[in-house]
Amino acid sequence: xxxxxxxxxxxxxxxxxxxxxxxxxxxxxxxxxxxxxxxxxxxxxxxxxxxxxxxxxxxxxxxxxxxxxx
Numbered sequence: 001x002x003x004x005x006x007x008x009x010x011x012x013x014x015x016x017x018x019x020x021x022x023x024x025x026x027x028x029x030x031x032x033x034x035x036x037x038x039x040x041x042x043x044x045x046x047x048x049x050x051x052x053x054x055x056x057x058x059x060x061x062x063x064x065x066x067x068x069x070x
Contacts, residue, residue, distance in 0.1 A: 013030045017037050020026045026037040048062040
């Protein structure tokens with residue numbers, strides 16, 4: 001049994017993130033909820049990579065979570 005076209009339409013969304021400048025956040029609504037897209041700075045990326053995953057509530061390394069760091 002596959003999903004109907006209206007259900008599939010709600011399951012995905014496309015946003016233009018090309019205009020998000022480094023260091024800023026884009027907030028869009030998807031299914032009535034906010035989705036935050038952050039273009040991280042080099043400093044933010046380095047800081048996230050230096051966090052020990054075992055101290056996080058959801059222990060996942062930055063490289064596993066964000067394959068392309070920016």
